[in-house]
Amino acid sequence: MNYPVWVVPVIGSGWVIGIIAIIHILISHFAVGGGIYLAFAERKARKENRKDWLEIIQKHSRFFLYLTIVAGAMTGVAIWFSIALSSPEATSALIHNFVLGWASEWTFFIIEITAIIVYYYTWNRVSAKKHEAVGWIYAISAWMSLFIINGILTFMLDPGKGWLSVAGTGAEPSKFWEAFFNPTYFPSLLMRTLVCITLAGLFAMVTASRINEEKEPKLKEQIVKWSAKWLMPAFALIPVAALWYYLMLPQANKDLFKLGVSTIGQGIFTQLTRNAVFLIFASIILFFIAYVFLWRHPKSVKLSHALLIILLAFSIIGVTEHMREMMRKPYVIGNYMYSNGIRKFDAEKFNSEGYLRNTIWTTEESKTTWHIQDTMTSEESDNLSSPIQPDLYRGELMFRGQCIACHTTNGYRSISKLLKGRDEASIRSIIDMLHEYKEDSPYRKFMPPLVGTKGEVDALIKYLDSLINKIDQ
């Protein structure tokens, strides 16, 4: 269950995480791929005894060090802050389930950071052999950190049958490995590794493009071309990896892709289809540019081109990550916890006992008043001097608790826009559908059930009506 205190206007908390995460993902995947690149490049340059190239590699490792250690680490920590604020329940679930995972993840981080610092500062100070060894230590530990985080990320999409069968019983740790090597683990690992290698090639252009093509034309041509080759594995294998990944998805997630094929109607969840369309085109465009420009005309590449092409890659990564987020709807942890932090198996309980009553952030007083109201028989309430009004405060708490994980009042996926033009009765019919959550409800595909007592549902309707139709009370 989430805390209704962090209300981000306009973009919503999801996009705060989203923006930080997309930057982090770009850098962290480069941190993995770039390590492998450095190791291979240094080995090749030393074998061929290329002083000029080694100099470039050293320069590149400085750029690499600054970007990954500073920006990479900062955005990584920022993700923790933002997810802990917006989805404390899910964050806690991940921490508790993967204690071993996180512990090893952080061990690899420490090795990684130490290794890259040592690598950079020991250029020309230790023997070639030792220096190369440090490079390999970095490359391997960086990839291992991907190996681990990938287990946790894919777990969130689909924890797998084994883990789900014990979820909520306290015996979850017994299924650690099953949860870790969940159905989408391997295709995702392949895909991410390919992305890492591609980014290594692209970021290498930042350094390579600055070689003066008039003074050292041969060198520039060789390095740009050699780096461009790093894009090849992705071009050959990404379609395969993507297909494999798609096939491993639970049917419900696959179905989400079809929602936007024939429409972009309001209230229908179409982001996945739209994102998929973009990814297909953007990948082809990246391939084209890489071939025509980087491969065929390496000497013409300037820093500004390199940055623009990285921006293109950035748009691809941003859209992919957005897609991964969207695909989990309506869950934050597949089939276990809804996006708003409510566990699937708690829904029944909240419907009978009340949602707010089970929170730890509502006063006892309110809980008692609401409980009395909800359990009053119709006779009792008829005898009251003034009839009970569902109160707006209660409705707003319901909204914050259950809806703001995905909606804002007036910005991204704005509830005001989605409900525009509806009167109270018509709002009620939608909200009732969300509450009943019938097998054939279209909303099941992307929204969690609305849980709570009748009094709570009424309060939410009242609140939404006041929001849309600006009733003053």
Next chain:
Amino acid sequence: MAKSKSLGPDTMGTRFYKWLDERLALSTMAGFLSKKTVPQHKHSHWYYWGGITLTFLIVQFITGILLLIYYKPGPDAFESVRFITYELEFGWFIRGLHHWSANLMLLALFIHMFSVFFMRAYRRPREFGWWTGVLLLLITLGFAFSGYLLPFDELSYFATKIGLDVAESLPLIGPALAAIARGGTDVTYLTIQRFFTLHIIVLPLIILGILTIHLVLILKHGNASPPSEEAKPKNKRKEIKFFWDFFVKDITMWLLALNFLILVTILFPPQLGSPADPLAPAPEGIHPEWYFMSQYQFLKIFGNILPGAIGEFISIGLMACALLLWAIVPLIDNTGKAGKRAKAATYIGLLSIVILVVLTAWAYLAI
């Protein structure tokens, strides 16, 4: 390109090339193109914008033709666009591309025009390049205005109505002009039919003709160097070959522009409002698209100072003069050297940008 000269062994391919070359003079053209160069300096990136504009135009042609397969002018216009947007598989995508590419084309066109202006590339012998360019701007605005009506939803109906009301206020020809455009006294499906003809046949034919001239002139004269480059001695100036050194960068920019187009399309696919209803009041805060906002605001300001037909007439007259001034800049700054006239041109350019930006911002704040 170099390959074409040393054709190598007598293979099927080379024989076919020779066959074609004899009839189409391919190697003459290739020879000409391979000699073409592009000045290289720190402002070279402005040379990409014409090509980017062209890319978006090509997208307009392709997506426009695809839309035509399902679009029905006349009484079914709204329903057909609704069908394209909300039922046809990936119809929303094609329509979205057409919608966004229209906007981006205008944006690229403005950037292109102003960059050419500040490089003073309209000077001898490039005057006709400038004049055809101004025509291309007007035609593109015509495309945008005529296309905007075609979905015939509330917004497009009122935007067109207001636009034609402005035309109507012109003295003498105004009423007749508006009546011809509308096909009567009101905007109806007859208007759609007329705008459709403009949008689909007339403007495409004209734009192709003028664009051809525009492009041939560029091939003939090459890219102009900005004054800062001209000031340098000849041996300090750099040039690169058009094929392939510049052209690969060009292609890269086109592809990046396409990527951006697809990105905005999937992020913000255009929706469709409710069907046009002449009897309903105009929706609140209705306003034209951004590229007409500055003109709209200018009319509004004048309408407040000088209400009535006179005010409209004068403001339209002033805008026409501004456009004329813009078109004759090559005749004002005609000495080819730096000096008073060149300075005057620069001030005209800066002033135009300031006026356009201020009026547009003002218009949006006033909604």
